[in-house]
Every structure is written in structure tokens, then in C-alpha cells.
Amino acid sequence: MEPPVTESLNSFGAKKTLDVKGKSYEYFDINVVEGMEKLPYSLKVLAENQLRYEDGKNVTKDHINALANWDPSAEPDTEIQFTPARVLMQDFTGVPCVVDLATMREAVEALGGKPEQVNPLNPAEMVIDHSVIVEAFGSKEALEKNVEIEYERNEERYQFLRWGAENFSNFKVVPPGTGIVHQVNIEYLSRVVFDNEGVAYPDTCIGTDSHTTMENGLGILGWGVGGIEAEAAMLGQPVSMLIPKVVGFKLTGEIPVGVTATDVVLTITEMLRQHGVVQKFVEFYGNGVKSIPLANRATIGNMSPEFGSTAAIFPIDEETVKYLELTGRPQEQIDRVEAYAKAQGMWLEKDAPEAKYSEYLELDLGTVKPSIAGPKRPQDRIVLSEAKEQFRKDLPTYADGEPVGDEASLQAKRMDAEGAVMEDNEDVTGGLNKSREGEGESAAKGAAGRQSNPVVVSSPNGGEYTLDHGMVAIASITSCTNTSNPSVMVGAGLIARKAAAKGLKSKPWVKTICAPGSQVVDGYYQRADLWKDLEAMGFYLSGFGCTTCIGNSGPLPEEISQAINEHDLAATAVLSGNRNFEGRISPDVKMNYLASPIMVIAYAIAGTMDFDFETQPLGQDQDGNDVFLKDIWPSTEEIESTIADAISRELYEADYADVYKGDEQWRALDVPEGETFEWDEASTYIRKAPYFDDMKPEPEPVKDIKGARVLAKLGDSVTTDHISPASSIKPGTPAAQYLDENGVDRNDYNSLGSRRGNHEVMMRGTFANIRLANQLVDITGGYTRDFTQEGGPQAFIFDACQNYKEQDIPLVVIAGKEYGTGSSRDWAAKGTVLLGVKAVITESFERIHRSNLIGMGVIPLQFPDGESHESLGLDGTETFDIEGITELNNGTIPKTVKVTATKVSGEKVEFDAIVRIDTPGEADYFRHGGILQYVLRQMVKS
Missing domain, CATH: 3.30.499.10 (Aconitase, domain 3)
Structure with a gap:
């Protein structure tokens, strides 16, 4: 089931009919708008999206004309609303999205609506692929053992996801043991060109994993986003973005013998990182592209996050069609893809006129050498x-x-370590002559100037090695x-x-x-x-x-x-x-x-x-x-x-014939019934989200912030990795203490990623990264000063937040430049609001994290141009008052708000902070307390 087709104003008369082998499709012809024909492929996809979603409010004629008149050399400054056709999730990042949807079903019922109203409006597909851990290896039993352990650790999560798959329309789950989300996406899930109730349009897809860009190899425009944006897109909300610069990357020549696709992508990664492509699209063009196999294109697209671009896309051509045929797509779909791409000017023709690009790079594939990174x-x-x-x-x-100075001294050192075990098993160049366990093999390779620390290890299977x-x-x-x-x-x-x-x-x-x-x-x-x-x-x-x-x-x-x-x-x-x-x-x-x-x-x-x-x-x-x-x-x-x-x-057809069925363990899961989920209060993996507790049918007026304390005073380039819970759970930390209190053994802590469906764990892991440098304290890690206690002693950030909450004291975070760079992790914003932070004041924000903060009801503010918390003399011990936020209740967005920071001495530091709520849509989200609350209230009204 696809979502109903949105009625466009069709101001440019772009709606036309496309006949493909006896079947007719409606489509929006971008070529009726003057200037579109010269755009890069990726911007043509955005242009079609704007034509199809033109509503006079979120998408206007001005937005469409901005694309048609795109200046390749200009700095991006025009914001558009992009509505992706579908959402792709993996289980680590997708579970919180499903938790929120399940919670929204109860919330909409409490507001007088029906639970079944809450469903993804756009197709959402999840592949469970991030939970398998290689405990067993090196034997034929490895797969069976690893699957068994995976189900033991993740049964609660899998029961919940199966409930979601059976109760949400437009939501499907590919069970564990099927494959990696991005490979399953290109081999099976990708449409390339949709057919939705007879309307044809490009497959566009955002995902909760940064490597969603692998689909770019198929000509599908999409990229990784945070969970908040993914949830919003599932519920029909557009993604806000600037029309980007597009880097044209020309490929020529052919890959030499002995060089692999991996070598090519590592070379491209190095080139693009050196060039600088952050927040830009990269588009591959030229006749050389036609000789690049689809699998190699997907390999290149996959690495887009590694070289920093938003997307790294290839146009549609014969190679795309050939891949769709190989992977078992229906002939009707294959015919539609080719006919549509040609009609729109999105098909890569040989010797086609080159589009205008913002910047240019070129690689002769014949120059690529075998590489590692x-x-x-x-x-x-x-x-x-x-x-x-x-x-x-x-x-x-x-x-x-x-x-070690020379080969002889290295060998002497190693022989001291292992006695005479080596003898003649290593030649003087450092190569090993034998590969038999117990015959003195060594990982030490000597030569002048290298460092060596040989260690003899006894194998449980007998023998020794160094x-x-x-x-x-x-x-x-x-x-x-x-x-x-x-x-x-x-x-x-x-x-x-x-x-x-x-x-x-x-x-x-x-x-x-x-x-x-x-x-x-x-x-x-x-x-x-x-x-x-x-x-x-x-x-x-x-x-x-x-x-x-x-x-x-x-x-x-x-x-x-x-x-x-x-x-x-x-x-x-x-x-x-x-x-x-x-x-x-x-x-x-x-x-x-x-x-x-x-x-x-x-x-x-x-x-x-x-x-x-x-x-x-x-x-x-x-x-x-x-x-x-x-x-x-x-x-x-x-x-x-x-x-x-x-x-x-036939191989692809057989493997994907019943892809959602799963194995016996998946089908045997005890799945709760009902349109609302039966939450288990004893679960340490899945908990009902708290964002809709006590929610009213209409939002309460927004308030100014009074008497706030500083939770963290941070420097430049604080990333979402610093803010968002990630990696393992360290014993003794608040997250570990919570698990201990709930009877979880240390061996079963699992990872923070696996527990993203439990806000109790996640908010305890927010701002808890071991490398977080909070300038309020002298050590790195998840610590702050607790000003509810006399003298403001050092405390875990979570523990301090609990004390602030008990005394009804709001919190602020102050930071430097580029706050929130890195992966667009939803928990960086979710954890921030759950800890009681009301405002974040920085010198500058990363775009997506700024948007996510608004999406959770936290106001993003910037210091006046040229100012910082250092230049203003703020040390983090002040009490903050922020006035002027209430202007948002009048339907306007204030350009600045007045911030007064009062020191312990009574001295006041005053400045006008720039409000980084940039669009009317973002203002709506903030007034409602967040994007999910906004969507929920719209559902009830409808």
C-alpha cells in the first residue's frame, strides 16, 4: 500500500501522461519549466518532487523557480521542503521510531482519536541487521550459534518489531538473518521509479543509517537522517533542506587488472575528502560512467558519509536496467524505469550534453592502484x-x-621472548616460512627502526606462537x-x-x-x-x-x-x-x-x-x-x-520470494496482540516513550526561561557522538546502575545501541561520552557541577539533572562553533530534552541537529556575531533568564531574544541571542512542543 497521491497546484501545467507498453501513468514533466533541462540529475529529482508537492505553502512557485534558475556557483541559501517517497531503517536506529509510533497510538486515543489512525503515511521498511554479534567463528556451527545468541539477547525487541509489522500499515520488517539493510535495499526494496495509483515518480528514500546512500548507485536520491526526521517523513512531513551545491565527478578510462572496486572507492574517498564536499551532492557523469558496473556504483555511493557528501549519485542508464533484470524485478517495473527516465531527461545518454556543476573533479580509472586505508x-x-x-x-x-636498530637485534629480542622456538622458521626478510600452529610462527616482522614487543602465547589447541x-x-x-x-x-x-x-x-x-x-x-x-x-x-x-x-x-x-x-x-x-x-x-x-x-x-x-x-x-x-x-x-x-x-x-528471485517470512525462531516469537502495544514494565529494552505524557489537545503557550542553570559548558566541534548514547555500557555509570537495579547481569548489558528503545537507559547515556570535555569540571566524561548542592560539587550529568528536575530548575547548554556535527543521531536531541534542557546557546549549529532540537521542543540560540561564552566572560556558574520566546505565541518568529546571565556576585551579563528557528514550519513544531506532538494533534483534528 502506497500513500495517497498529494494534489499539486500544478501551476506550471506539468502534469502529463506517459504510455509504457499499454499502461498509462500520470507524471510531472519537469521540462515544461524553462531551465530544468540543464540541471544535474540529482536536482532534476528534487525539481520533480517540488512540482508534485506544490501546495502554495510548504512548496511554492518560488521554490520551483529557484531550482530552475539554480546558480551552480552560488552559496546555498534557498530552503526547500523535500518529501521522500519512503523511509528505510535498520533495527538499532529504527526501534525508537517504532516505540514513538506505538506511544502515539495511545496518545491519540487519549485525545479522542482512534489508535489505528497512527500509521506511516509513506512506506517504511526496516531490515533487522545490526544485532548479530560474531561470538562464534571458524567452524560450521558459527552461524547457528550466533543466531541463537542473537535471539536470546534481542527477543524483547524482536517481539515488539513483529507486533509493529503486524499492526502498522505501510510498515514492513525484514527479519534477522536476511542481510544488511543497504544490500537488501538495492537488491529488493528499491523501486527506482514508483507507480502509486497510476502516478509515476522517482524513488526517493531517506534512511536511519548514514550508508543509505548506497541506493544512489541505482539513481535513487536519498541519504541518512536522524530518527526524528525519519519519523516525521513516515508521518508525511517534509524534510527541510537547502538547495545544495553539486560536485560533478567525471569518470574516464577502465579499471586495470589487479585493481578492485574497493581500490576505486578508497581513491575516490581520498579525493573527495581533500576537495571538501560536506553538505554537497556529488554526481558522477561522463561516458566513462557507462562502463561502471552497478555493483561498483553502489560501492561508491555507500561511502558517501566517509567522504562527507550528502549524496553520491549516478544517473539511470542501461546498467541500471540490467541490474533490475538480474535482481528479479518485474518486467513492468523495468519498462517503467526506462521509459520514465528517458521522458524526464534523467537517462544518461552517450555523448549527452554535460550539465552545469558547482565544482568539478575527474578520475582516470586506469590510474587507480591497489590500496588500503x-x-x-x-x-x-x-x-x-x-x-x-x-x-x-x-x-x-x-x-x-x-x-629496534637492526634485523639481528630484533631477532635476538624475539628469541629471548620465545626461547629457541623459532629456530629457522623465519627468514631474514621477516617472512614466515611455515603456517602451522605450534611451529614457532610469529607476527613479528623485523627491520631497521621498527618497534617490537614480542609475546609468546600458548594456544588452547596446543602449540605456541608469538x-x-x-x-x-x-x-x-x-x-x-x-x-x-x-x-x-x-x-x-x-x-x-x-x-x-x-x-x-x-x-x-x-x-x-x-x-x-x-x-x-x-x-x-x-x-x-x-x-x-x-x-x-x-x-x-x-x-x-x-x-x-x-x-x-x-x-x-x-x-x-x-x-x-x-x-x-x-x-x-x-x-x-x-x-x-x-x-x-x-x-x-x-x-x-x-x-x-x-x-x-x-x-x-x-x-x-x-x-x-x-x-x-x-x-x-x-x-x-x-x-x-x-x-x-x-x-x-x-x-x-x-x-x-x-x-x-533465479537466485535473487528465490532468495527474495518470501523475504518477510523469516526463520522458525522469528515465526515462533510470542507476539502481543492488539492495536496498542502491551508495554512490559519490567523490560529493559522497550519502554513507552514519555513525550506525550499529559498532552493536551491544544498546545500550551510557550514560556520564557527563568532561573536556568548551565548543564554543560562546551567548546567547538562538539559532535552528536559526544552527546548521544553510543557504544558499550561502562560499569558504574548511570546507565549501568539502572541495569544493575533492574537485575541485568554485567555480561548482559549489551550495547547502548541495542537499548535505544528504552529512554531510561538512553537519557542516562546522554552527554556521557568518555571524551566529552565539559568545562565546568576538570575531567572528561559525563560529569557536571550540581548547583543544587552547596558548593556545586562534581556529579554524573544524569544525577545532577534529576536534582534539578526535583527543584523545577530548567537547564541550558552553552557551546562553541559547529555544535552537533557528525551523525544526525535522534537521541542527541531526545536525550537533551529528557534531561531538562530548554535551550542550547552556541556560536553555530550543524543544520540537522539544530532541526532535531526544534523537533524535540528545545530552542536553539546563537551568541551575537563575533561573540562567544568566552568573550562574554561566562564561566557556567551563572543563572540564565531568557526573555522574548513568548513572541512565538503571536505567530511570529523573533529574530533575537534577551539573555541575562547573573553571576554569583550579582553581576549581570546581557546579550541578544539569535533565534535559530528558521522557518514557519519549525515555529509550528516548537509551539507544539515538538514535531511528533504537532503531527499527533493534526491527526486528531483530521
């Missing part, structure tokens, strides 16, 4: 041939070991970025086959993970008989979901973890993912590297980052001959012929 950022590309050298340059930042800085602790084929791409996945299987034939194997200290992005990968691995080869390298099927990129690799073997931590080894992870930030992959791993699935296998065999694949052998074959990477690298012809034999339309 690391040790902590996706844009830090390293040419593979220089990887060993660069690792040694980076190592001193992560390791405390003393530099670990050192640079050891590969995790080698993981993971993430939608690459597991959606058959060329690199088949390549990984083939290099494993060749390695096994030569007698090579992964090092025993490497945790090997293979977590494909969809069951289709399992299908073509089986058809090509590649699993036996991957398993020979230790890469057994671990699960279908997002694992290593979000820190779900699970614990390392105990003896490995103990050795790393006791001896402070700089361990590494190599993953085929998109994110490698510090601390993200594993608490035991300091240095993280992105690589193709093929290179993940290679590094698992090498066992260390301190390795030169050109000069060092991976081992020896059965005859004692050195085996180098080049000897086992699969050829392009081998990869392509395997893909041709193993992958077919």
Missing part, C-alpha cells in the same frame, strides 16, 4: 606497495615498544560496502581457493569472519563451490548482517585478548567495511584498516600489517617454493566467468 580514517588511503612502510611510520603513535605489534587480530569480510559486490566477493573465494591449493592457511591468532550482506552471496558461493575454499582459510559463514563496522565482531579468544592488553600490543583489524575509526572495531584493537575482501584473505594469511606483499612470501607450497600474493591473485577472467556461471536472476 587506515589506521583510523577511511580517507587515509595507502597504496598497497607502501603499506608496510606506512604502518611502521604510524606505529609509534600506538605502541610503546622501543625501536604476537607482536601489527598482528592481525581480526580479518573480516563484512559490510554492505563490499559484500554487495560480486566481483570482490567472488575474488575473495578464488584467492582462498588458490591459497588452499598451495597449502597456505590463515594464522592461528587471526579471528576470521565472513558476514555476507545477503543470502544471495551464500547462494552463489554454493553454486561456485567456494565455501570449502573459504573455510580452508578459516572464513566460515558467521551471519548475515552488519558486524565488524559497528563493533559487532565479538570478543577475541581469551588468550589473544589477554596478551594484547597485558603487553599493550598495537593489534590491527583488516575489514572490507566502510568505517575504521579509533575504538570502533574492537576494544582490543588499536589500528584498523579498510581493504577489499580479497586483501582481507591475504592479510589473514600474512598475519600482520608489517608485511610487504611484493617482496615477502605468504608462505611455501608443498614443494617448499615461496608463494607470493601475485601467485594466488585471481585473474579478471576467472572472476567474470565464475560470476557468469554462479549468479542468475
Whole structure:
């Protein structure tokens, strides 16, 4: 069921009829508006959206003309309302959205409406993919064990999501174990061009995961947003945005032999980060685009958050159609996509006139070299041939070991550590001659100037091996970025086959993970008989979901973890993912590297980052001959012929034939019945949201803020990672104390991400990041001064907020420039309001977080131009009064409000703060106490 089609004013007479093989569609022809034909593809999609939603209020003729007259060189200054066709969610970020919808059903009933009124108006689809953790690995039982543990940990959440799928119209849930949300999206969920009651329009989709941009490879305009914006879009509200700059990226040439799609995307990531594309669209164009396979386009689009753009899009062309055919889309849909794109001028024709772009970049694909990226950022590309050298340059930042002067002294040091275990098992270049556990293998590779700290570890399976800085602790084929791409996945299987034939194997200290992005990968691995080869390298099927990129690799073997931590080894992870930030992959791993699935296998065999694949052998074959990477690298012809034999339309049709059904465990869940959800007061995962408690049919007048205290005084570039609860739950913190009080064992704390459906946990984790630098206190972390107590002692932020709440004292946050940058996490705003913060005063805001604060009823204010809390002499001990907010009750938006900060001495600091409620729509949201309250009241009225 799609939402009813909105009636447009159609001021430009754009509504027309499109005939496609006997079926007629209405559509809005952008070409009737002069100037539209020269726009970049991505802005044409926005233009169609404006024509279709023209209502004279949110979307006017002026907005449409602003697009038609777009100046590529101008700084963005025109705000438009963009209404996406659908919303995509993963379970971590999607659960709070469903909690809010379920709570709204009770609230609308309390206001005299009917619960069944509350449904997504736009299609909303969730793929449960972020909850699987790789506890088991390296055996055929790994998948079954990991699924079993996943259900044990997440049964409450899954029951709730199944209830939602069965009770909300326009909401569907893809069960766990199916694949990664973005891969399932491009392989099955994406429409490319909608047919809604005979109206055709572009598929546009926002998602609660930043890598929603993977769909850009299919020509679908969309990007990641916070949960608040996603909820609003589900309920029919538009997304507010500036018409962006568009960077034209011309692709020419062809990818050389031995270079993978991963190498291409790491090169593009580096280029775009250096160029600067934040808050811009990137659009790929030129005849070279037509030679880029769809899977490679999706790989590039997926990495958009890593190079910082809002979207990274490819136009529709023959390659798009070919992919839709391969993945089993109905012929009617395929015909509609081609005919519509051509009619709108959205089809990439050969030698087509180039659109005007704001900025230009160009890459000759023939110049791309094999690469990895690391040790902590996706844009830090390293040419593979220089990887060993660069690792040694980076190592001193992560390791405390003393530099070793020469090869002989290194070998002496290592032999001291392990006695004579090594003997002749290592050659003088540092390469390992054998790959057998218990025969003195070592992750230490010596050369002049590197740091070394060899540690002998006894394996539970018998034998010993030596670990050192640079050891590969995790080698993981993971993430939608690459597991959606058959060329690199088949390549990984083939290099494993060749390695096994030569007698090579992964090092025993490497945790090997293979977590494909969809069951289709399992299908073509089986058809090509590649699993036996991957398993020979230790890469057994671990699960279908997002694992290593979000820190779900699970614990390392105990003896490995103990050795790393006791001896402070700089361990590494190599993953085929998109994110490698510090601390993200594993608490035991300091240095993280992105690589193709093929290179993940290679590094698992090498066992260390301190390795030169050109000069060092991976081992020896059965005859004692050195085996180098080049000897086992699969050829392009081998990869392509395997893909041709193993992958077919029927494979996709079979795997997605009943995608919402789930396995026996999913179907056996005990799901509550009824149009409203039966909340379990004992649940520590799912709690009724508090935003609608005691809500009245009409909003109460907004009030000025009196006697507020400063919760946090912060510097520049405070991100939503600093504000929003994320990662693990540290014992002793307020979130952990809550779980302790509710009988949760420490081993079952799970992560803050998994508990996003429980506001009690989440508000205790807000402003609790260990790196938050609150200038009110001398230490970093989730602390503040509690001015309800004499002398204002240091306290946990949550505990102080509880005391302020008891005394009815409002709170403010003061900060510097770029407040709220980073991922647009909804809990950064939700947690802020639940702690009692009424206003945030900064030098500048990140756009989405500013919008989210308004969406939760918190007023965003800015210091006068050129001023800051430092220049005004504010130390955070003041009491704040903010006057002039009440002007909003008159239907106007005040440009400024008067802020009076009174010091303990009685001295007053006064200034006029700029009100950052920028549009009439935002003013409506704020007057209602938030966007969800606004929508709820509109539902009741209708």
C-alpha cells in the first residue's frame, strides 16, 4: 500500500501522461519549466518532487523557480521542503521510531482519536541487521550459534518489531538473518521509479543509517537522517533542506587488472575528502560512467558519509536496467524505469550534453592502484606497495615498544621472548616460512627502526606462537560496502581457493569472519563451490548482517585478548567495511584498516600489517617454493566467468520470494496482540516513550526561561557522538546502575545501541561520552557541577539533572562553533530534552541537529556575531533568564531574544541571542512542543 497521491497546484501545467507498453501513468514533466533541462540529475529529482508537492505553502512557485534558475556557483541559501517517497531503517536506529509510533497510538486515543489512525503515511521498511554479534567463528556451527545468541539477547525487541509489522500499515520488517539493510535495499526494496495509483515518480528514500546512500548507485536520491526526521517523513512531513551545491565527478578510462572496486572507492574517498564536499551532492557523469558496473556504483555511493557528501549519485542508464533484470524485478517495473527516465531527461545518454556543476573533479580509472586505508580514517588511503612502510611510520603513535636498530637485534629480542622456538622458521626478510600452529610462527616482522614487543602465547589447541605489534587480530569480510559486490566477493573465494591449493592457511591468532550482506552471496558461493575454499582459510559463514563496522565482531579468544592488553600490543583489524575509526572495531584493537575482501584473505594469511606483499612470501607450497600474493591473485577472467556461471536472476528471485517470512525462531516469537502495544514494565529494552505524557489537545503557550542553570559548558566541534548514547555500557555509570537495579547481569548489558528503545537507559547515556570535555569540571566524561548542592560539587550529568528536575530548575547548554556535527543521531536531541534542557546557546549549529532540537521542543540560540561564552566572560556558574520566546505565541518568529546571565556576585551579563528557528514550519513544531506532538494533534483534528 502506497500513500495517497498529494494534489499539486500544478501551476506550471506539468502534469502529463506517459504510455509504457499499454499502461498509462500520470507524471510531472519537469521540462515544461524553462531551465530544468540543464540541471544535474540529482536536482532534476528534487525539481520533480517540488512540482508534485506544490501546495502554495510548504512548496511554492518560488521554490520551483529557484531550482530552475539554480546558480551552480552560488552559496546555498534557498530552503526547500523535500518529501521522500519512503523511509528505510535498520533495527538499532529504527526501534525508537517504532516505540514513538506505538506511544502515539495511545496518545491519540487519549485525545479522542482512534489508535489505528497512527500509521506511516509513506512506506517504511526496516531490515533487522545490526544485532548479530560474531561470538562464534571458524567452524560450521558459527552461524547457528550466533543466531541463537542473537535471539536470546534481542527477543524483547524482536517481539515488539513483529507486533509493529503486524499492526502498522505501510510498515514492513525484514527479519534477522536476511542481510544488511543497504544490500537488501538495492537488491529488493528499491523501486527506482514508483507507480502509486497510476502516478509515476522517482524513488526517493531517506534512511536511519548514514550508508543509505548506497541506493544512489541505482539513481535513487536519498541519504541518512536522524530518527526524528525519519519519523516525521513516515508521518508525511517534509524534510527541510537547502538547495545544495553539486560536485560533478567525471569518470574516464577502465579499471586495470589487479585493481578492485574497493581500490576505486578508497581513491575516490581520498579525493573527495581533500576537495571538501560536506553538505554537497556529488554526481558522477561522463561516458566513462557507462562502463561502471552497478555493483561498483553502489560501492561508491555507500561511502558517501566517509567522504562527507550528502549524496553520491549516478544517473539511470542501461546498467541500471540490467541490474533490475538480474535482481528479479518485474518486467513492468523495468519498462517503467526506462521509459520514465528517458521522458524526464534523467537517462544518461552517450555523448549527452554535460550539465552545469558547482565544482568539478575527474578520475582516470586506469590510474587507480591497489590500496588500503587506515589506521583510523577511511580517507587515509595507502597504496598497497607502501603499506608496510606506512604502518611502521604510524606505529609509534600506538605502541610503546622501543625501536629496534637492526634485523639481528630484533631477532635476538624475539628469541629471548620465545626461547629457541623459532629456530629457522623465519627468514631474514621477516617472512614466515611455515603456517602451522605450534611451529614457532610469529607476527613479528623485523627491520631497521621498527618497534617490537614480542609475546609468546600458548594456544588452547596446543602449540605456541608469538604476537607482536601489527598482528592481525581480526580479518573480516563484512559490510554492505563490499559484500554487495560480486566481483570482490567472488575474488575473495578464488584467492582462498588458490591459497588452499598451495597449502597456505590463515594464522592461528587471526579471528576470521565472513558476514555476507545477503543470502544471495551464500547462494552463489554454493553454486561456485567456494565455501570449502573459504573455510580452508578459516572464513566460515558467521551471519548475515552488519558486524565488524559497528563493533559487532565479538570478543577475541581469551588468550589473544589477554596478551594484547597485558603487553599493550598495537593489534590491527583488516575489514572490507566502510568505517575504521579509533575504538570502533574492537576494544582490543588499536589500528584498523579498510581493504577489499580479497586483501582481507591475504592479510589473514600474512598475519600482520608489517608485511610487504611484493617482496615477502605468504608462505611455501608443498614443494617448499615461496608463494607470493601475485601467485594466488585471481585473474579478471576467472572472476567474470565464475560470476557468469554462479549468479542468475533465479537466485535473487528465490532468495527474495518470501523475504518477510523469516526463520522458525522469528515465526515462533510470542507476539502481543492488539492495536496498542502491551508495554512490559519490567523490560529493559522497550519502554513507552514519555513525550506525550499529559498532552493536551491544544498546545500550551510557550514560556520564557527563568532561573536556568548551565548543564554543560562546551567548546567547538562538539559532535552528536559526544552527546548521544553510543557504544558499550561502562560499569558504574548511570546507565549501568539502572541495569544493575533492574537485575541485568554485567555480561548482559549489551550495547547502548541495542537499548535505544528504552529512554531510561538512553537519557542516562546522554552527554556521557568518555571524551566529552565539559568545562565546568576538570575531567572528561559525563560529569557536571550540581548547583543544587552547596558548593556545586562534581556529579554524573544524569544525577545532577534529576536534582534539578526535583527543584523545577530548567537547564541550558552553552557551546562553541559547529555544535552537533557528525551523525544526525535522534537521541542527541531526545536525550537533551529528557534531561531538562530548554535551550542550547552556541556560536553555530550543524543544520540537522539544530532541526532535531526544534523537533524535540528545545530552542536553539546563537551568541551575537563575533561573540562567544568566552568573550562574554561566562564561566557556567551563572543563572540564565531568557526573555522574548513568548513572541512565538503571536505567530511570529523573533529574530533575537534577551539573555541575562547573573553571576554569583550579582553581576549581570546581557546579550541578544539569535533565534535559530528558521522557518514557519519549525515555529509550528516548537509551539507544539515538538514535531511528533504537532503531527499527533493534526491527526486528531483530521
